[in-house]
Amino acid sequence: xxxxxxxxxxxxxxxxxxxxxxxxxxxxxxxxxxxxxxxxxxxxxxxxxxxxxxxxxxxxxxxxxxxxxxxxxxxxxxxxxxxxxxxxxxxxxxxxxxxxxxxxxxxx
Amino acid sequence: xxxxxxxxxxxxxxxxxxxxxxxxxxxxxxxxxxxxxxxxxxxxxxxxxxxxxxxxxxxxxxxxxxxxxxxxxxxxxxxxxxxxxxxxxxxxxxxxxxxxxxxxxxxxxxxx
Numbered sequence: 001x002x003x004x005x006x007x008x009x010x011x012x013x014x015x016x017x018x019x020x021x022x023x024x025x026x027x028x029x030x031x032x033x034x035x036x037x038x039x040x041x042x043x044x045x046x047x048x049x050x051x052x053x054x055x056x057x058x059x060x061x062x063x064x065x066x067x068x069x070x071x072x073x074x075x076x077x078x079x080x081x082x083x084x085x086x087x088x089x090x091x092x093x094x095x096x097x098x099x100x101x102x103x104x105x106x107x108x
Numbered sequence: 109x110x111x112x113x114x115x116x117x118x119x120x121x122x123x124x125x126x127x128x129x130x131x132x133x134x135x136x137x138x139x140x141x142x143x144x145x146x147x148x149x150x151x152x153x154x155x156x157x158x159x160x161x162x163x164x165x166x167x168x169x170x171x172x173x174x175x176x177x178x179x180x181x182x183x184x185x186x187x188x189x190x191x192x193x194x195x196x197x198x199x200x201x202x203x204x205x206x207x208x209x210x211x212x213x214x215x216x217x218x219x220x
Contacts, residue, residue: 041196041214041216042213043200043211043213044198044211045211046208046209046210046211093164093205094156094163094164095156096151096209097153098143098150098153100149
């Protein structure tokens with residue numbers, strides 16, 4: 001059974017304080033590892049797709065990396081508008097498996 | 109290019125009733141999947157449709173059923189509603205089930 005585990009469950013940072021979110025996964029037939037951002041009461045918003053170990057993707061203050069068993073979302077100098085729940089998702093041929101998410105709060 | 113749209117946005121139903129939720133996939137997408145998200149948790153996979161056929165299903169009972177139409181829009185039907193069915197129901201579409209899935213804003217279902 002595919003499993004995705006995220007840590008920490010919640011993270012509070014001061015504005016400008018960089019950190020990383022962790023995602024460990026066990027997936028049969030991984031097609032892609034996705035990161036999404038979700039704001040309260042809204043659907044997930046796509047951030048990145050990573051396909052193979054060693055791959056990195058960047059977007060503004062976010063950088064996602066992938067190893068054979070883990071993925072990391074690095075947040076550099078975060079701003080209050082980066083506050084959201086970040087979801088790590090594994091994709092196989094027939095389904096997406098979500099982690100429980102990391103709720104990030106960035107304080108001004 | 110339009111995104112994924114879901115209707116209705118909010119719904120209140122009584123225990124034992126039946127409900128149908130609708131999803132219009134993003135233009136060019138032929139794969140649609142449905143998810144249930146309880147408050148404070150990550151989405152749970154219900155099932156996926158690819159070119160009108162169900163090609164994957166999560167651990168949900170048969171009272172959760174669906175359809176995908178020739179235009180790739182989709183419906184989620186839930187029979188004999190239970191209080192625990194109260195959740196945000198998300199629809200996502202993709203092309204061939206690869207790359208990023210685009211999510212709708214969801215339908216908030218409350219069962220009383």
